[in-house]
Amino acid sequence: MKGLVCLLLLLETFVCVVQHQVDGGLNENEISQQLRSEDGRQNPPQTDTLRDEASTDSQQTCEPSFPDIYAALRELTATVTEQKVNIRNLETQLRDEMNKKNDEISNLTLGQVELRKENRDREIAFSAALVQSGGRNYIGPFTTGITLTYRNVFTNIGNAYNPVTGVFTAPLKGAYMFRVSVFGIGPTAATADIYKNEERVVVARAYQPEQGLNSSNGVVLILEVGDVVYVRLSSGFRISDDQYNRNTFSGFLLFPLR
Known part of the structure; x- marks a missing residue:
């Protein structure tokens, strides 16, 4: 009998303690948020971390590519300009050679005309x-x-x-x-x-x-x-x-x- 009384006293004491925690402490939602906050501090969200890392990697990947494209464009422009200069020089050289050939042909034609005239004079x-x-x-x-x-x-x-x-x-x-x-x-x-x-x-x-x-x-x-x-x-x-x-x-x- 004495043992039963002691067990009842212990149960009452436990109920009182729990009631005190509920009435004077945190409600259930706050307790849940607190638990999540504690869990977040201990284990940060993996999604945000991965997103930040992907953004960082993308910046690291894209940022160096733009200077490379600009350098390639500058090199291509320089090559095209050089080729234009070479083409102009070649055109000038060909024009000079054509003029020289035309002069030679004209001189040859004049020479032939003079030779024909001279031959006619000799006939x-x-x-x-x-x-x-x-x-x-x-x-x-x-x-x-x-x-x-x-x-x-x-x-x-x-x-x-x-x-x-x-x-x-x-x-x-x-x-x-x-x-x-x-x-x-x-x-x-x-x-x-x-x-x-x-x-x-x-x-x-x-x-x-x-x-x-x-x-x-x-x-x-x-x-x-x-x-x-x-x-x-x-x-x-x-x-x-x-x-x-x-x-x-x-x-x-x-x-x-x-």
Whole structure:
């Protein structure tokens, strides 16, 4: 019995203590918040910590990348600028070379034109006979010598020979070749003399009592510009010609001289 009384007393005492804690102390919510606060101080929230760490890592990762991009852009810009300069220099070099080539082509073209003109100036040749058509014609004899006019022109390149006067005029200084052929009927002798300016140079002459007379001669002359060459029939001589062109006068430039 005594033991039962003691147990009841202990239960009453415990109830009183608990009631005192409830009435004068913290309520249940405050106790819970306090417990959570204590737990938070001992173990900080993992979510915020991870978020902060991720933000820090992101900043550490992103911040260095921007300078790297700027440096790459600056390097690329410098490379492009350098390439532009190189391209401009190359264009200038190509333009200079093209202008040089064009000048060379122009000079070559001018040289070719001058060479053609010079070659045309060197194209000098003529050949002519006394009569143009008809039967036998006699020229001479005369009491004085005459200049023969070879009117039947076969060739007159350069137009240095005048068929009206029978005179060849040198258009440029050079060495020229001249030939003359003569034909006549005996017994009168036939002759033809090549003259340079007023000087007789060579003579072609033939004589026999009857029938045809033939002779020819030639000479190379150094002529200055304006020198003249022609053929004369001396006094007392006679020549004859027909459609076969037996009397001819020819000449051509061998080569020019400086």
